[in-house]
Amino acid sequence: MAESRGPVVATRAGRVRGAVEGPVAAFRGIPYAASPVGELRFAPPRAHPGWSGVRDAARSGPAVPQAHSRLEGVMGPRVPDWDEDGCLNLNVWTPATALAEGAVPRPVLVWFHGGGWSSGSGGWDWYDGAHLAALGDITVVTANYRIGPLGFLHLPAIGAENLGPQDQGAVLRWVTGNIAAFGGDPALVTVGGQSAGGYSTMSLATDPATSGMIRRIIVQSGPLGLPPQDPADATATTTAYLRLLDADREDDQAADLDGDPGRALRALPWQRLQDAYQRLADGLDHRPGDIAPPMWPVLGGPGQPRAWQEAVAEGALDDTDVLIGTVSNEMTAFLGTDPHARSLTRDEALAMLGALPGRLGADAPLAYERYEARHPGATPARLYTELAGDRVFRDGGLQVAAHRAGRGLPAYVYRFTRRPEPDNHGLGATHCAELPFLFGTFATFPDAPMLGTVDDHDHDLARAFAGALAAFVTTGSPNGDGLADWHPYGTGTEPYVKHFGPRPA
Numbered sequence: 001m002a003e004s005r006g007p008v009v010a011t012r013a014g015r016v017r018g019a020v021e022g023p024v025a026a027f028r029g030i031p032y033a034a035s036p037v038g039e040l041r042f043a044p045p046r047a048h049p050g051w052s053g054v055r056d057a058a059r060s061g062p063a064v065p066q067a068h069s070r071l072e073g074v075m076g077p078r079v080p081d082w083d084e085d086g087c088l089n090l091n092v093w094t095p096a097t098a099l100a101e102g103a104v105p106r107p108v109l110v111w112f113h114g115g116g117w118s119s120g121s122g123g124w125d126w127y128d129g130a131h132l133a134a135l136g137d138i139t140v141v142t143a144n145y146r147i148g149p150l151g152f153l154h155l156p157a158i159g160a161e162n163l164g165p166q167d168q169g170a171v172l173r174w175v176t177g178n179i180a181a182f183g184g185d186p187a188l189v190t191v192g193g194q195s196a197g198g199y200s201t202m203s204l205a206t207d208p209a210t211s212g213m214i215r216r217i218i219v220q221s222g223p224l225g226l227p228p229q230d231p232a233d234a235t236a237t238t239t240a241y242l243r244l245l246d247a248d249r250e251d252d253q254a255a256d257l258d259g260d261p262g263r264a265l266r267a268l269p270w271q272r273l274q275d276a277y278q279r280l281a282d283g284l285d286h287r288p289g290d291i292a293p294p295m296w297p298v299l300g301g302p303g304q305p306r307a308w309q310e311a312v313a314e315g316a317l318d319d320t321d322v323l324i325g326t327v328s329n330e331m332t333a334f335l336g337t338d339p340h341a342r343s344l345t346r347d348e349a350l351a352m353l354g355a356l357p358g359r360l361g362a363d364a365p366l367a368y369e370r371y372e373a374r375h376p377g378a379t380p381a382r383l384y385t386e387l388a389g390d391r392v393f394r395d396g397g398l399q400v401a402a403h404r405a406g407r408g409l410p411a412y413v414y415r416f417t418r419r420p421e422p423d424n425h426g427l428g429a430t431h432c433a434e435l436p437f438l439f440g441t442f443a444t445f446p447d448a449p450m451l452g453t454v455d456d457h458d459h460d461l462a463r464a465f466a467g468a469l470a471a472f473v474t475t476g477s478p479n480g481d482g483l484a485d486w487h488p489y490g491t492g493t494e495p496y497v498k499h500f501g502p503r504p505a
Contacts, residue, residue, distance in 0.1 A: 005017065006018050006019045006020060006025075006058060007020065007025050007096070007099055008054055009027065009099070009181045009182055010181055011030065011178045011181060012050075012177055012178055013031065013047075013048045013049075013050040013051065014050045014051040014052065014053075014054075014055055015053070015054045015055065016030055016054065016055045016056075016057040017054050017055070017056055017057055017058070018057050018058065018092075019058045020096055021130050022130070022134065023095060023096055023097075023134045024093050024094065024095060024096060024130045024133050024134050025093070025094055025095075025096045025098075025099055025182075026058075026091070026092070026093050026129075026130060027057040027091065027092040027093075027094075027182065028057055028058065028059055028060045028061070028091045028092075028123060029057055029059055029060050029061030029086075029089045029091065029123065030055075030057055030061075030089055030090055030091070030092065031048045031061070031086065031088060031089050032045075032048070032088060032089065032090050032143065032170055032171055032174040033045035033046060033047065033048055033088040033167065033170050033174075034046040034047065034048050034049060034088070035084070035085045035086050035087070035088065036084065036087070036088060036146060036150070036163075037084050037085050038266065039266065041084070041150070041265070041266045042150075042153065042155070042158050042159055042160040042163065042262065042265060042266065043159045043163075044159060044163065044166050044302070045088060045163075045166055045167050045170040060081075060089075060091060060121075060123030060124070061086050061087070061089035061123055061144075062081060062082055062083035062085070062086050062087050062089075062123075063081050063082040063083075063087060063120075063121035063123060063124070063144060064082060064084070064087040064121065064144050064145070064146055064147050064148075064150060064151070065082045065083070065084050065087070065148070065150060065270045065271075065273075065274055066082055066115075066118060066119045066120075066147055066148055066274065067118065067119065067148070067274060067277070067278050067281075068119070069115055069116075069118075069119040069120070070116070070119075070334075071115075071333055071334075071431070071432060073449070074333045074427065074430060074431070074432060074448065074449055074450045075126075075432055075445065075448050075450060076445055076446065076447060076448040078124065081121070081123075082121075084150070084270045087144055087146075088144060088145075088146075088167060088170075089123065089143070089144055090122060090141055090142065090143035090144070090171060090174065091122060091123055091129065091141065091142045091143070092129075092139065092140070092141050092179070092182050092184075093128075093129035093130050093132075093133040093139070093140045094106060094133060094139040094140075094182045094183045094184060095133060095134065095137055095138075095139075095183065097183075098139065098182070098183025098184070099182070099183050103183055105180065105183060105184060105185035105188070106137060106138050106139045106183055106184050106185060107136075107138050107139070107184075107185055107188045107189075107190065107473050107474045108138065108139045108140075108141065108175065108179055108184040108185060108186070108188060108189045108190065108473075109129075109132070109138055109139070109140050109141065109190045109191075109192055109218075109470075109473045110141045110142075110143070110171065110172065110175055110189060110190070110191050110192070111127065111129070111140065111141065111142050111191075111192045111193055111197070111218075112142075112143065112145065112168060112171075112191070112192070112193035112196075112197030112200050112201065113127060113142065113193065113194070113196075113197050114193065114194045114195025114196045114197045114198070114221075114432070115147065115195065115196055116195070116196055116291065116293045116296075117147055117148070117151065117152055117164060117196045117293055117295065117296045117297070118147050118148045118277075118281075118293045118294075118295075119147065119148075120147065120196075120197075121144055122142030122143045122144050123142070123144065124444075125441060125444040126435060126436075126439065126441055126444050126445065127142050127435070127439055127441070128439060128441055128444070129141075129142055129439065131439060131440030131441070131466070132438065132439055132440065132466055132470060135440070135463070135466055135467060135470055136466070136467070136469075136470025136471065136473060136474060137470075137474075138470055138473050138474060139179060139182060139183060139184035139185075141171070141175060141179070141184075143167075143168070143171040144167075145164045145165075145167035145168050145171070145200075146163050146164045146167050147164055148274060148277050148293075148295070149241065149273050149274070149276070149277045149295065150163070150270065150273065151163045151164030151167065151295075152164055152295035152296055152297070152298075153238060153241070153265075153295060154229075154231070154234035154235060154237070154238050154295070154298050154301075155238055155261065155262075155265075156301075157261075157262070158261060158262030158265065159262070161298070161301045161302060162297055162298055162301035162302045162303045162304055164200075164297070164303075165200065165203060165204075165297055165301075165302060165303025165304060166302050166303055168200055168204060168210075168303065169204070169207075169209060169210045169302075169303060172189070172191070172204065172210055172213045172214070173213070175189060175213070176189075176213050187215070188215055189213060189214055189215055189216075190214075190215060190216035190217065190218060190321075190472070190473045191204055191205065191214050191216075191217050191218075192217065192218030192219070192220065192469075193218075193219070193220065193222075194220035194221055194222075194432070194434075194435060195220070195221050195222065195223065195431065195432070196223070196296075197220075197222075198218075198219040198220045198221055198222025198223075198224075199219075199222040199223055199224065199226070199297075200297075201217050201218065201219050201222065202217070202219055202222055202224060202308045202400075203297065203303055203304055203308065204303070205217045205316070205317060205320055206306075206308050206311035206312065206316040206317065207303055207304070207305055207311075208305070209302075209303070209305075210303075211316065211320070214320060215320065215321065215476075216320060216321035216322070216323070216472065216473065216476055217317075217320055217321070217322055217323070217324075218323045218324070218469060218472065218473075219322075219323070219324040219325075219397060220324075220325060220326075220434065220438075221325075221326050221327060221330060221393050221431055221432075221434075222324075222393070222396070222397070223291060223392050223393055224308065224392075224393070224395075224396025224397060224399075224400075225356070225391050225392040225393065225395060225396050226291070226292060226296070226392060227299070227307060228296070228297050228298060228299035228304050228307060229295070229296055229297065229298045229299065230298075230299060231298055231299065231300060231301075234295070234298045237280070237294055237295060240280060241276060241277065241280050241294070242257055242261065244276040244279055244280055245257060245265075245268070245272070245273070245276045277294065277295075280294045281293065281294050291334055291392065308396075309396075309399070312399075312400055312403055313403070317400070317404070318407065318409060321410075321472070321476040322400065322401070322404060322409075322410075322411040322412070323411070323412040323413075323414075323469065323472050323478060324397040324400060324401060324411065324412070324413055324414075325397065325413055325414030325415060325416065325497075325498075326389075326393045326394045326397065326414075326415060326416070327415070327416045327417070327429040327430060327431060327432075327433050327434055328415055328416065328417045328428060328429040329385070329389065329427065329428030329429050329430050329431075330389035330392070330393040330394070330430070330431045331384075331385045331386075331388045331389040331392070331393075331431070332385060332425075332426065332427045332428055332430045332431075333427065333430040333431035333432060333450070334431070335381070335385060341381055342379075342381050343381065344379075344380040344381045344384055345380055346368075346380045348380070349368065349380040349381070349383060349384040350364050350365060350368055352384060352388070353367070353368065353384060353387060353388065353391075356388055356391055356392065367387055368383060368387065371383050371386055371387050393431075397413065398413065398489075401413050401489035401495070402489070402491070402495070404489070405488070405489050405490055405491045405495065406491060410477075410488035410489075411488060411489045412472065412477075412478050412486055412488060412489065412498070413489045413495075413496070413497045413498065414486075414497065414498045414499070414500060415497050415498070415499050415500070416429055416433060416434040416437075416465070416499075416500045416501060417429050417499055417500065417501035417502055418433065418434075418437070418458070418461060418500065418501030418502065419452075419501070419502070420433075420449065420450060420451055420452025420453075421452045421453055422452055422453070423449075423452065424449070425449050427449060427450055429501065430450050432450060433450045433451070434465065434500070436448075436451055436454075436462070437458070437461055437462040437465045437466065437500075438462075438465060438466050438469065439466070440462055440466060442454045442458070442462075461500060461501060464483065464484065464500065465500045467480070467482070467483055468480075468483050468484075468486060468498075471483060478498075484498075486498045
């Protein structure tokens with residue numbers, strides 16, 4: 001093997017050549033399943049047929065087709081790099097020394113991106129795992145999974161049923177069968193993710209089909225307050241989506257949407273499918289701060305057999321190490337600079353709270369009054385933002401932690417509070433704000449409002465945050481040499497939550 005050309009690793013599908021990047025060997029764009037095109041569109045993931053020779057794995061593969069993210073105003077824009085053909089790929093970063101013969105296998109972090117089940121890619125430089133792999137001496141895996149209509153169209157008759165979660169399960173099976181060749185330990189796998197990826201993490205860890213492959217979980221800003229989609233609602237959404245596709249028919253490709261929808265949908269260019277999805281999203285009756293996309297995991301389907309609350313209550317996580325957390329101002333990313341959201345009246349805020357996932361309903365006025373007492377002088381917009389952020393993102397994680405504490409099981413909970421400077425949009429520590437600190441990828445977020453100016457204190461914060469999470473991947477505890485003490489969440493009146501960044505005023 002010519003090391004000057006990059007290390008070669010043999011997977012079950014074929015050999016791949018990566019690149020050495022300092023202390024880390026990187027392997028990007030590795031197929032973990034066959035391309036979901038032609039007859040495999042809207043089908044569960046199939047094994048890749050393999051390849052001969054050595055496949056170049058120095059560059060990321062294509063993202064899953066998607067529209068631009070609605071969080072671009074917070075995180076920054078992406079240059080389109082999507083293509084349906086070859087989109088089911090993953091990336092591996094491992095300490096270069098882990099590839100040596102006889103090396104001790106490294107703990108593995110499999111991390112899933114967010115994006116509201118409608119955008120994102122594990123191959124984007126935002127989520128480059130080299131820094132984290134080197135910092136923690138761990139193996140890091142990121143992956144694509146089908147999103148938008150390609151991943152969440154609910155049409156079981158043609159095989160389209162929670163395909164995104166099924167892809168994630170295929171990623172875990174690939175890791176189980178292949179990660180040892182990259183120096184990783186398949187018996188010591190942590191699954192993590194942020195936002196939709198955090199929600200996916202909880203689903204994978206509580207699904208009997210995948211839970212046995214998972215030792216630990218890291219849930220970052222998972223919208224656990226959003227229940228899985230009801231099958232009847234998902235069917236109604238599919239009907240509306242097919243109606244849009246039929247309305248813009250320009251040829252005979254969609255002629256069988258009623259008689260043979262599978263054949264017709266597989267014949268259409270993915271751009272047509274995505275355009276109709278975008279029109280579907282635009283046509284929804286959105287309220288300011290509404291985070292639900294048109295399509296997301298459906299209850300009872302593959303990868304989502306039951307709600308996480310039921311599974312946790314029945315002990316699904318009792319043998320799994322848990323670390324979970326949020327940022328302090330989750331909802332500001334979704335409200336953005338919307339002038340209507342900033343000028344909400346009390347009645348409007350209460351109406352919006354009553355419409356949140358999980359339904360505050362009659363409890364909305366009482367909950368609002370509690371937050372009003374806690375934040376004297378706060379505007380209705382701020383009170384809505386605080387209460388909605390807690391209901392959608394924070395409370396579910398605390399429920400998991402409290403359940404574990406009551407059973408004598410540790411759970412580690414964090415709150416990321418670092419605000420950007422300057423903060424011209426009043427974002428605070430908004431949704432996604434911790435990502436550059438976990439991956440050490442500050443330079444890939446140029447001019448991102450959520451980040452602002454980065455100084456030495458931020459680099460120290462990144463080492464503390466990423467170091468603690470990497471320690472958890474290794475040992476099941478976020479404590480270690482050079483790290484500040486982090487106690488498990490407790491059962492007392494003030495259970496412990498670790499803060500990263502200044503405590504909010």
